[in-house]
Amino acid sequence: MSVVFQKTPYLTDKPFxxxxxxxxGIIHRIVAECLEESGMEGNIVGVAPVGCSVFAYxxxxxxxxxxxxxxxxxxxxxxxxxxPDSLVFTYQGDGDLASIGTAxxxxxAHRGEKITTIFVNNAIYGMTGGQMAxxxxxxxxxxxxxxxxxxAWCGAPxxxxxxxxxxxxxxxxxxxxxxxxxxxxxxxxxxxxxFKYQMEGKGFCMIEVxxxxxxxxxxxxxxxxKWLEENMIPYYPLGVKKDKGAE
Amino acid sequence: xxxxLMKGSEAIAEAAIRAGARFFFGYPITPQTExxxxxxxxxxxxxxxxxxxxSEVAAINMVYGAAGTGARVITSSSSPGVSLKQEGISYCAGxxxxxxxxxxxxxxxxxxxxxxxxxxxxQAVKGGGNGDYHLITYAPSSIQEAIDIMQFAxxxxxxxxxxxxxxxxxxxxxxxxxxxxxxxxEYKVDPEKKPWAATGWKPGDDPEKRAVINSLFINTEELSVxxxxxxxxxxxxxxxxxxxxxxxxxDADFIITAFGTVARIAKSAADSMRKEGIKVGVFRPITVWxxxxxxxxxxxxxxxxxxxxxxxxxxxxEDVKLAVLGSKPTEYFGHCGSLMPSTTEIIAKIHEMxxxxx
Numbered sequence: 001m002s003v004v005f006q007k008t009p010y011l012t013d014k015p016f017x018x019x020x021x022x023x024x025g026i027i028h029r030i031v032a033e034c035l036e037e038s039g040m041e042g043n044i045v046g047v048a049p050v051g052c053s054v055f056a057y058x059x060x061x062x063x064x065x066x067x068x069x070x071x072x073x074x075x076x077x078x079x080x081x082x083x084p085d086s087l088v089f090t091y092q093g094d095g096d097l098a099s100i101g102t103a104x105x106x107x108x109a110h111r112g113e114k115i116t117t118i119f120v121n122n123a124i125y126g127m128t129g130g131q132m133a134x135x136x137x138x139x140x141x142x143x144x145x146x147x148x149x150x151x152a153w154c155g156a157p158x159x160x161x162x163x164x165x166x167x168x169x170x171x172x173x174x175x176x177x178x179x180x181x182x183x184x185x186x187x188x189x190x191x192x193x194x195f196k197y198q199m200e201g202k203g204f205c206m207i208e209v210x211x212x213x214x215x216x217x218x219x220x221x222x223x224x225x226k227w228l229e230e231n232m233i234p235y236y237p238l239g240v241k242k243d244k245g246a247e
Numbered sequence: 248x249x250x251x252l253m254k255g256s257e258a259i260a261e262a263a264i265r266a267g268a269r270f271f272f273g274y275p276i277t278p279q280t281e282x283x284x285x286x287x288x289x290x291x292x293x294x295x296x297x298x299x300x301x302s303e304v305a306a307i308n309m310v311y312g313a314a315g316t317g318a319r320v321i322t323s324s325s326s327p328g329v330s331l332k333q334e335g336i337s338y339c340a341g342x343x344x345x346x347x348x349x350x351x352x353x354x355x356x357x358x359x360x361x362x363x364x365x366x367x368x369x370q371a372v373k374g375g376g377n378g379d380y381h382l383i384t385y386a387p388s389s390i391q392e393a394i395d396i397m398q399f400a401x402x403x404x405x406x407x408x409x410x411x412x413x414x415x416x417x418x419x420x421x422x423x424x425x426x427x428x429x430x431x432x433e434y435k436v437d438p439e440k441k442p443w444a445a446t447g448w449k450p451g452d453d454p455e456k457r458a459v460i461n462s463l464f465i466n467t468e469e470l471s472v473x474x475x476x477x478x479x480x481x482x483x484x485x486x487x488x489x490x491x492x493x494x495x496x497x498d499a500d501f502i503i504t505a506f507g508t509v510a511r512i513a514k515s516a517a518d519s520m521r522k523e524g525i526k527v528g529v530f531r532p533i534t535v536w537x538x539x540x541x542x543x544x545x546x547x548x549x550x551x552x553x554x555x556x557x558x559x560x561x562x563x564x565e566d567v568k569l570a571v572l573g574s575k576p577t578e579y580f581g582h583c584g585s586l587m588p589s590t591t592e593i594i595a596k597i598h599e600m601x602x603x604x605x
Contacts, residue, residue: 009450042449045458047312057459063445065315066461068338071308074300078312078320079445081296082270104308107301 010035012061021221023211024052024120026178027187028059031091031118034191035062040087040199045079047072049101051093052126060091070101073108076115087195089116094135095125098160105164105206112169112203116194119160119206122213123232130216134158137231142216157235161208165242171203173241177210177233179225186238197245210236250425255390256281256351258426259415260289262394263321263347266401267434269295270320272309274302274328277361278417279351282323293431303328307335307348314344315460317436317444319401323349325417326367327358329375336410337376341462343443343477345404345411347397348382352416354585362585363417365507368562371414372536379474381481382412383488384536386506390424392533398429403488405441407480414535416558418508418587481537489542490533495521496546499528501597504543504555504567506532509581509588513556516593527597535563543570550575552605554597556588557581576605 010032018024035044048056050069057064067075072090080088097105097119108115124142125131132145135157139148149157165173172194176187187209194205210232214224240246253261260282263271271286283299290297300306306322313320324332329350339346352367354360371384383403387393393415404411438446445458464470494514496502501520505513510531517527530546532539547553553575555564561579568577580596581588 012454042447042452044449045316045445054463057461061450061457063448063458064460065312065445066342066459066463067311068308068334071304071311071335074305074308075312075315077298077305078270078272078309078314079316080312081298081309082313082316082318082320083445103301104305107305110301111298 008032008036010061012059014058016059017055018052019215021212021214021224022052023122023178023209026184027118027120027209027211028056030178030184030188031089031191032060034188034195035060035087037192038087038195038199043085044087045083047076047079047088047090049090049092049096051096053091053093053120054127056091070096070099071104072096072101073104073113073115073117077108077111077113080113080115087198089118091118092120093126094119094121094123094133098134098158105160106167109164109167109170109204109206112171114198114201114203116198117206118191119208120211121208121236122211123157124213124216126213126216137235159236161206161241164206169203170206170242171244172197172205174243175208175210175236175238175241177228177238179229183238202245250427252423253390253426254281254421254423255393256420257285258390259349259393259397259420260285261428262397264289264293264295265429265431266397267319267432268321268347268401269293269434270313270318271295271297272300272306272313272320272322273324274300274306276325276328278353278363279323279325279349279420281420282349303331304334307332307339310346311335311339311342311344314339314346315342315445315458317438317441317446319434321347321349323351325351325353326355326364329367329370333370333376336382337378337380338462339410340376340380340382340477341378342460343408344460345401345408347400347404347411347413349413349415351420352414360585361417363508363558363587364585365416365509365558365562366583367414368535368557368559371412372538380477381484381536382410383407383484383534384412384414385533386414386535387419387533388507388510388531390419390422391426393419394426394428407484409480409484414507416508485537488534489537489539491539491542492531492533493546494529494531496528496530498526500526500551501600502547502550502553503527503529503593504553504563505529505557506535506563509556509558512588512590513593516590519590520594520597525597525601538566538570540566540570543567547571547575552576552578552600554593554600555579556593558585558587559583578605
């Protein structure tokens with residue numbers, strides 16, 4: 001019998017703790033496959049965030065560091081400066097990256113730090129049980145916006161990819177989703193390209209991936225994916241926000 | 248060996264480089280800005296890395312990342328900036344990352360002043376960040392002593408896998424003294440000596456050797472075991488790493504306790520009083536954590552009274568009292584803010600104590 005598909009060895013055998021219908025599992029697999037295909041075997045360091053993917057160090061089968069909430073880009077900076085020939089990536093959610101860690105992500109991009117950030121945006125704080133995030137949509141009900149997010153009080157959701165694309169020394173920024181097979185393939189290609197740019201010493205790359213959170217959105221997995229398509233994608237348009245390599 | 252006249256900040260920075268530090272992450276803040284300035288010029292010369300972070304928060308997390316690869320890393324700041332670093336320091340302690348942190352203390356609380364102070368003693372030795380942890384904390388009282396301690400600071404940090412803190416003050420960094428610089432040490436990460444570090448691992452290698460730099464143990468039993476490991480290390484440090492100086496304490500009737508630059512003022516006061524025929528000595532902890540409790544008790548066993556002198560409201564006083572446990576009258580003199588206690592004031596205080604029959 002011939003093997004036609006197998007799990008990448010860049011994921012450990014530890015079962016994911018993620019909720020049913022959560023997209024972290026798909027995104028983890030794509031990232032791990034890209035690590036395998038990067039050709040950087042034995043020379044990869046990942047940085048895990050605080051949030052739902054806090055245990056990413058248990059899943060990605062490479063050297064890993066767990067960062068304080070929001071600080072992953074600073075930790076990755078320290079790693080990359082000490083090991084400039086390594087492939088260094090951070091894996092962060094929207095609470096981590098778009099709220100408490102805005103200074104760290106903005107300045108990693110500003111310095112043109114040669115790292116890759118995987119930014120998983122599900123418009124909510126998942127791990128703490130569904131609180132409003134800076135990325136929460138207008139009118140979206142969460143445990144800390146029980147009447148729906150009101151722009152007058154909370155501002156409009158922050159678009160990190162567009163913001164970081166404006167920074168002179170960010171190199172490649174793309175927003176993706178994993179809501180269908182075509183988009184999964186696009187996401188994988190984007191991450192592959194980001195790793196390639198990093199290995200070429202090009203500069204800061206971030207791939208934002210829109211992700212469903214059925215548990216905290218109060219929807220079943222099918223409804224959640226539909227909600228993502230009907231609400232998140234229109235506000236957070238998919239596509240390349242900046243690609244200096246293509247210019 | 249020739250002595251060179253050097254400014255404290257530059258001498259301490261150079262000493263760290265001579266001890267193998269090749270990575271500096273920091274942020275400008277008075278009165279230690281000459282350290283990053285010096286590093287920004289010096290690191291490129293020796294193939295090291297100087298990086299001006301966006302904040303002290305980011306700087307200490309860069310330290311975390313670089314130290315996690317096994318490199319010798321340093322950051323420096325002053326009181327308000329060190330407060331910002333406390334989160335990262337706690338994470339370094341929790342993840343058992345060796346590194347060196349300099350606190351060039353200035354007056355507080357809040358923005359305080361930019362002049363020297365000792366107001367961060369509690370922060371340094373009683374906590375600072377969250378959780379049960381300690382830092383080996385050196386309080387040098389001369390530039391030469393800071394240089395000399397720096398030469399073994401990384402060895403201690405790596406032996407026990409703890410961050411090392413230098414608790415200095417603005418005077419130490421701003422003054423100039425003749426110093427002797429040690430030879431340059433090249434440091435290369437040895438994965439055998441640092442099996443915990445992210446030095447390269449691939450699927451198929453021994454899973455036990457995959458680096459996971461982490462302070463999260465969601466299972467309480469596992470966290471308890473992790474804390475036991477930390478505490479066992481602290482017990483070893485307490486047993487092996489205490490440093491202190493006894494200055495004319497042997498026959499002293501009055502013993503002044505003081506640390507850092509204030510101890511130098513205390514020594515001058517002791518010398519003046521000895522000229523008057525009053526036997527005064529100085530006990531100076533060099534490590535303020537671990538604090539030399541037993542050694543202080545032993546040194547003060549024949550004296551009449553203790554005077555604790557600090558440039559704060561009497562923070563080390565609590566440890567001095569713990570050391571002698573009420574066996575000797577123990578007084579305090581000092582100033583908060585950035586006012587340094589003077590020899591005249593110390594002498595007057597001891598005369599006052601003598602009048603009171605202490």
